[in-house]
Amino acid sequence: MADKAVDALSENEARDELARLSDLLARANRAYHAEDAPDISDADYDRLKRRNAEIEARFAHLKRQDSPSEQVGAAPAEGFSKVRHAVRMMSLSNAFDDEDIDDFDASIRRYLGLSDSDPLRYTGEPKIDGLSLSLRYEHGRLIQAATRGDGSEGENVTANARTIADIPDTLSGAPEVLEVRGEVYMSHADFADLNARQSARGGKTFANPRNAAAGSLRQLDANITRDRPLRFFAYSWGELTAPLAETQVQAIARLKDLGFQTNPLTSLCDGPEQMLAHYRQIEKQRATLGYDIDGVVYKVNDLGFQARLGFRSTTPRWAIAHKFPAELAWTRLESIDIQVGRTGALSPVARLTPVTVGGVVVSNATLHNEDYIAGRDSEGNEIREGKDIRVGDWVQVYRAGDVIPKVADVDLGKRPKDAKPFEFPTTCPECGSDAIREEGDAVRRCSGGMICPAQAIEKLKHLVSRAAFDIEGLGAKQVEQFYTDGWVKEPADIFDLKEKFGSGIQQLKNREGWGEKSANNLFDAIDERRSIALGRVIFALGIRHVGESASNLLARHYGTWSVFESAMLEAAPMEGPAWDDLLSIDGVGKVMAQSLVSAMNQEAERASIDRLVAHLNIQEAERPATDGSPVAGKTVVFTGTLEKMSRAEAKARAESLGAKVSGSVSKKTDIVVAGPGAGSKEKKAQELGLTVLDEDGWLELIGG
Template structure:
């Protein structure tokens, strides 16, 4: 069966991408909880990877979405209440994914770019099978196993020490090990042992495990270690965390040392000296996959030299020096029973295919994305033909595609099986939730509800975002409770501020709330206490929780660090508003001219149009400076700036925000490093850096508590200028800003 190539996400409009992005985010959150905490995944690895890669692809194609990509920052799930907690000294992070040979080449290029290595300079990697099991950390002190912990959420894991001691592959004591040695690896179950375990359970009429990974995870996470003892668990060691002394100078050498200490390490691990060798080893392992006797779902590549790993460091949830090259997924055919329209937080109408359930790669799929009305018609966002121009109709026999680049979607239609009564699908022009007009603006692929705050779908989704884990995270106030309160006539919650007035509106010792089904004196008291606890909240969380379009967790933290208080941020946005409007006016004029530009003369006219639009507004200098300061914050830019400006300029939204802020005690962010000589300073890098790459320089500055900006302004404290600095250096000189060369900058931070 021929595989259908996925649509390039960069062909989608911003609104279309946003709608799909939010759906994926919810799916990933639920899947993480089911997989890491409940040992009951409803997606297999291929489907999860498909969803996450599409999610990441959208974030990368649309920079504004990347700021909101909270699931890219998540690792695992919180620990279960049934176990004690162990804080990981070194976080247990996840891995980035590659799905095609080109992704591996991109990984190699990104490493070289970060380290400043040319394509001809030597760079070695290890390649090893990626075991499909449960991650485990083992801590040895003076050669004795003292504790074992699951990954948990990456920072805190479950204490499963008693259970780990029952696994034969895990030594209780080590000879010749460093004084402190934290081993990391994967607990798994072989195919043979899994079949025997299920056979024993079947004989006793017990519950059967769905697959070896679930069996291994469930066995390790038993509250009774004696149950774990009789389960046939195994362990591969492949990494380490906290160490008193290094194991070796290379990844391969360290793995060899682990084997010498008595740990099982994978014999298929190999050192590769090129992308071609890495891919060749991937093909070799893939060919042996069915005969290994245990489950793997890809191959992991790691930079071999440990000094280079240290230089490369980590992103928020993944190391820069490693990536997992995943195996491809599958295709399946089924009937399309219905097309439902969902309304997202931004009002976007998103079509979802309801399918006769079909098993694809061991997972039952009953829903698939249809993206937008153009996709249903057999067109992409630019009007080009896809699927040979075949439209999608209710009743069709459709192909479901779950390869690494996309979530489950309808990829093809078999017209020979189309029912005679099947009719072309008519996309609604009114919102199915509130009946408001659903408008599709020119050049936009998404149709959007105009109801705003009167649309329950938008209001509820905004509230759910407000109380989400990385926003206000109010215990006891989740999606179900919000839906109940939203429709409540006595104690409604329609906006975030309603949460904080709930207790005042329920006078008489919770008499209204405690009489509802599922609520009593204690649960009502707990909820009000949880709400009051979150009156004290960091500024970054407040900004993120507002759900302003394009403003994700990272952007919110950057804004909080830059402005320090809500009052300063709001004042800056009010001051910058005229310049923001001028920027939009100029951009629209430029875009119209760009479509017709075909020569240098036309491009010159574009510039004149843009400059004219700005000058005609006769903006005050302070307004211009406020706007430039806002969009000059590294990672913010004009898209986020305009979105923030629009949100606070909307009278209804501003009133809700003002009322909310009045209920809170908002804490200013603390600098990452209070002892650093550059903590709290705004730094701009320009020109060519010769002793470190720009990414390294930025990461280092931020780790020392500095704020890194992309443009020079009066608020800039230091300009680090390499050769070819150009206009930024000239502007810094005019403003009297301190200018350092690269050596001067390194000397400045040398003490740290």
């Protein structure tokens, strides 16, 4: 499946491929952003995201609510207090070749209504390979520094940021509130010196400058950060009480005047030709810059245009990252390990003889699934010319940036004579249950459910994750400890911990890392989460295909746990009004709906959910503050061609006014906005006697 052309995928294949990509990319985001321990290469990550986007473009109706295209970064790590960003920190969409840059320019002109002859300038700057940081200044004083985290919430690293020489404590002539954003990084020379010092004292050495910078900034002891040679380039901003300038290049100059380091290779470009010329010039200098970059970022220079262009769910429309090509190396495949994930997926991992690829030592690689190892796709078509992958093989690894690669090719001329084809397990290596591969699925999954230790632990880790219960003091490490000790085997056990320990203290405080205060704090944190939002509960259940966005969508639709629960029970036949209502939610597809309803109606899983819910006070879902909105609470359907705004703009505007945007017309629809070319949806709306507006009528209704 992984290598099958997108235009050759059937709808079922596309749906399953989107599910696979969602799992892979979510895991990659956690490893890179939250754990500073990336487990796939930049090139692989970009390839997976691009494939996901291509499939979503071809099968728009299959886009998942937990789609990787809707995600930014990963949740903040444990040990730091959390900071809610006043302005979300976005990621960037990627370009990989010259045609992508032409397409980017064309899309900007189309969105703004500019012709090919209208002037449109861009800035081009090196894409620093470091850790994103937001610095908040009030009245010219640094009051807070936060990592990007998941884009909405990051880690408070203020004390650490104050130790970086490139970050001023005070500013003169700055707006009353100014959030400066940029990248913390480490130079090659400083990285080599740090590793030498670490090695001499018997400490941890780092694989590359990016990991060294991230690990240094995220020290709980700021004195350790002070001892690390960190640097900072400023390139953007968040909340402002007054504009910095009228253009991007002027705003960067203003940041430099305020005392920040800005990249001297930032340049103005008149269109794609100059953008590409600047890219190639920077690429030639890459090896001599003295710090790591992995591409060039282009931004629309006019800040007024930036404001008009706005944002997609996770990326600005006015910027794009042009990535550098990947790198290759050869090494020996020493073994293949099988890891079991939260959904039971068996994931093969290659253990490699360590090899330096582009200055980074790597020793692990993803092997995707059993078909990939066998040299074929899920349809039986050959990949790598049909060459399978065996333990002992001399393999080519593929990477870009600083992370773990994939196995791209095999040198059969160096294959050991006794090398045997790899036999993918048909039973779970963790619990011995049958590992089943359903028809059309690229992944084999353990059927053991919660009796499988690997699945149980991963499900419990998911339950206490930031977007779920987010229990202070109960993270992945503690979950593993409690599971191993037999204290927590299912979600409800978490809320029985204090009762299980009697006084709640003695047994726990005698364990390594625990004392009376930390034990009491844990029990207090658990008690605080007995009252919890509906969206968090749905997400915490860890139901396959139901991500954070989908969980919040379901919460807003059903409002309360009792209504949600009843609807899922009524939808069990997967037909009838409750089933139709579930599918009518814009963004809920058949695969997600089936997974949701099945989980809520499986006897064992349902019993576990009931035991958990018995401990909780589940809050009613919050509604957007839309006082005075003429469409608050109404269901709107857009159909046909919109001429004065894009479909995405129209949807975003409607939702901001408290409307629910649906993809289908039913008796519950309140308004149908029909543009030229509207067909069956408009006809059905008229048959049902619904309110049908043209685009002008809609704009008049919502106030322009």
